[in-house]
Amino acid sequence: MSEPITAIDVGTTKICAFIAEPMEDGRLQLLGAGVARSRGLRRGVIVNVSAATEAITEAIEKAERDASQRVDSAYVGIVGNHISSHNSKGAVAIPRGRSITRQDVDRALDAARAIPLAADREIIHVIARNFKVDEQAGVQEPIGMHGYRLEVNAHVITGARAPVSNLIKCIEGNGVTVNEVVLEPLASGEAILTREERDMGVVVADIGGGTTDIAIYLDGSVWHTVILDVGGDHLTRDLAMGLRTPYNTAERLKIRFGHVLPDQIDGEEIINIDAFGDADSQATSRRFIAEILEARGEEILQLILREINRSGYDGILPAGIVLTGGSSLLPGLKELAQDVFRLPIRTGIPGHIVNVPRQWQNPAYATGFGLLLWAHRQDAYETTRQTPGSGQSRWRKWLQALLPG
Numbered sequence: 001m002s003e004p005i006t007a008i009d010v011g012t013t014k015i016c017a018f019i020a021e022p023m024e025d026g027r028l029q030l031l032g033a034g035v036a037r038s039r040g041l042r043r044g045v046i047v048n049v050s051a052a053t054e055a056i057t058e059a060i061e062k063a064e065r066d067a068s069q070r071v072d073s074a075y076v077g078i079v080g081n082h083i084s085s086h087n088s089k090g091a092v093a094i095p096r097g098r099s100i101t102r103q104d105v106d107r108a109l110d111a112a113r114a115i116p117l118a119a120d121r122e123i124i125h126v127i128a129r130n131f132k133v134d135e136q137a138g139v140q141e142p143i144g145m146h147g148y149r150l151e152v153n154a155h156v157i158t159g160a161r162a163p164v165s166n167l168i169k170c171i172e173g174n175g176v177t178v179n180e181v182v183l184e185p186l187a188s189g190e191a192i193l194t195r196e197e198r199d200m201g202v203v204v205a206d207i208g209g210g211t212t213d214i215a216i217y218l219d220g221s222v223w224h225t226v227i228l229d230v231g232g233d234h235l236t237r238d239l240a241m242g243l244r245t246p247y248n249t250a251e252r253l254k255i256r257f258g259h260v261l262p263d264q265i266d267g268e269e270i271i272n273i274d275a276f277g278d279a280d281s282q283a284t285s286r287r288f289i290a291e292i293l294e295a296r297g298e299e300i301l302q303l304i305l306r307e308i309n310r311s312g313y314d315g316i317l318p319a320g321i322v323l324t325g326g327s328s329l330l331p332g333l334k335e336l337a338q339d340v341f342r343l344p345i346r347t348g349i350p351g352h353i354v355n356v357p358r359q360w361q362n363p364a365y366a367t368g369f370g371l372l373l374w375a376h377r378q379d380a381y382e383t384t385r386q387t388p389g390s391g392q393s394r395w396r397k398w399l400q401a402l403l404p405g
Contacts, residue, residue, distance in 0.1 A: 004031060006063070006074040006176075007371030008056065009184070010167060012041050012210025012233060013326070015055050016368040017063035019071065020353060020376075028376055029354040032067025033368075034059045043210035043229055044079035046166045053173040060174055073177040075375040077184040077367050078124065078167055079211050081229040082160035087129070088112045091151040100133065100142045104150050105381055112154035122164065124181060125157040128381035129221050140220060152381075155222055157183055179375065185213035185225060187370030190377070192324050192348030192363075193217065202319035204348070205304050206366065207327040209233045212300055216313055221381075224311040228303050232327030235296050242292045243284055249274040253289060254330070260297040261332035262290040290332075297333055301340040308341075320344030326364035 002022040009016040015036045020028040036058035040051030060071050090111030094100060105128070113126050131139040133147040142150060168178050188206045189198075198217045206213040209232045216224040235258075239250035253273060259265055265287040275282040304321075308314045320343035323334060328347055337345045349361055350369040360369075 004067070004069055005372055005375045006071045007077075007187075007368050007375065008059070008074045008171060008176075009077045009187075009365075009368040009371060010041065010046075010052070010056065010170070011038055011077075011079075011208055011367070012044055012231065014038050014209070014364070015059040016365060017056075017059040017071070017074075018365075018368045018372055019063050019067040019069055020372045022376060023354065027352070027354050028372055030356050030360070031069055032063045032065070033360055034062025034064070034066060036062065038209075040170075041210070043081065043231075043233075044208070044227070045082065045163050046170060049166060049170055049173075053170045056170055057174050060176065071174075071176055073179050074171065075180050075182055075371045076167065076171055076178050077187050077371055078159065078164065078181050079184040079208070079213055079227055080159070080163055081211070081227055082163050083124075083157065083183065083225075083227045084159075085155060085157045085225045086115075087223075088115050088126070088154050088156045089151060090114070090154060091149060094147050094150055097146055097148045100145050100147060100150055102143060105131075105142060105152070108150050108152040109154060109381065112152055112156065115156060117158065120161050121158050122161050123156060124159050124164070124183060125155070125186070125382060127155045127157075127186075127222055129153045129155055129223055130219060138219075155225070157225060182371055182374050183213075183215075183225060184208075184367045185215035185227075186222060187368075187374050188213070188324050188348070188366040189215050189217065189222070189370065190373040191350035191352065191366045191370035192322055195220070197319040197322070200319045201313065201317040203304075203308060203317060203321045205321055205323050205328075206325040207231055207300060207323065208325045208367075209327070212304065212325075214304060214307055216308070216311055216317070218313060218316065224313060226307050228300075228307065230300055230303060232325075232330075234300075235293055235327065235330070238292050238296045239289065243273060243282075243289070244276055245273050245282075246276070254293070257286050257289055258293055259286075259290040259331045260294045260336050262287050262294055264332065265290045293330065294332075294336070297330065297336055298340065301333075301337050305340055317343060320346070322346055322348040324348035324350075324363040324366040326362075328363045 039055040040048030131142040132151040204215045212228040269286040
């Protein structure tokens with residue numbers, strides 16, 4: 001039995017820690033889980049290291065107690081508007097036209113990493129989209145093929161050094177080594193997508209508390225990623241502003257009475273809510289709440305649509321849109337998305353892990369479970385950020401494969 005795997009999703013509204021163990025049949029089973037209210041983050045980025053470290057500590061300790069297992073290392077999700085991506089190519093010669101090996105693929109990916117970067121940025125992922133062997137393009141599995149030249153078409157994801165370093169600092173402040181930093185929509189995709197969706201063409205739209213994270217998959221791999229600086233927190237703030245009520249009250253109203261389709265709400269339904277000023281409470285209609293949420297909900301969906309159109313892949317996504325993240329559960333959002341996208345829509349519930357209690361089978365935890373699956377997956381054609389002290393990252397394994405002895 002392999003060693004347990006820990007995943008930590010550091011989000012704007014909550015921090016999740018999950019511990020799982022590989023089973024003999026190759027699947028993962030959940031051992032423990034811990035969730036804490038997020039502190040010290042704004043829109044996915046750490047703005048207070050001390051507060052964020054304390055919140056991460058709380059989540060880790062809860063997971064450790066639940067699993068009766070100490071956490072020494074973890075795979076950590078990252079997000080934020082500092083993330084950017086573009087596509088790159090890398091090519092290598094194959095000596096004497098022999099069969100292509102995994103080492104050749106890794107050399108090609110390393111060549112794709114050779115892109116100009118500002119001093120304050122670093123590469124987080126280099127992921128193969130497809131390959132070209134000599135003159136044969138569109139190759140998905142080059143290993144074992146004969147050829148003289150291997151070229152990879154790769155998706156390169158970069159981030160600002162400071163936010164990445166701050167995130168790692170908060171994790172390591174708990175005595176936990178960061179095995180790998182993983183872009184959150186990629187992790188979410190691991191948990192909610194089917195193989196057929198990845199192959200046919202699909203969009204993952206993870207609507208979280210502070211950001212909306214998008215990943216477009218084609219031919220089995222990710223082709224486009226982007227982080228939008230808007231999420232469920234904006235829905236809550238719109239309610240707080242529109243109703244002139246405290247933020248916490250607005251959050252409770254969103255969860256209990258929220259809907260994004262006003263026409264489906266009885267106009268006579270009245271709700272008493274907390275108010276600012278001398279009045280203890282005020283009355284408002286539930287339909288008015290829905291009208292506020294509809295405006296922001298439609299804006300978020302339109303921003304996702306704009307990004308899909310900008311990517312150039314809008315006409316080749318027959319599997320449609322998979323919505324996930326905590327805000328995807330807002331009543332009426334899936335129906336509103338069908339009107340906006342005119343594509344198949346479903347809500348992504350995390351799967352592929354055994355022994356998950358019902359309370360965790362929720363889109364809000366897709367990233368956390370996806371990080372576990374990402375760590376467990378062994379056959380991806382990618383290289384990742386080299387994290388100092390990480391003995392298990394794929395990048396370090398690649399480097400060791402090149403060294404003698």
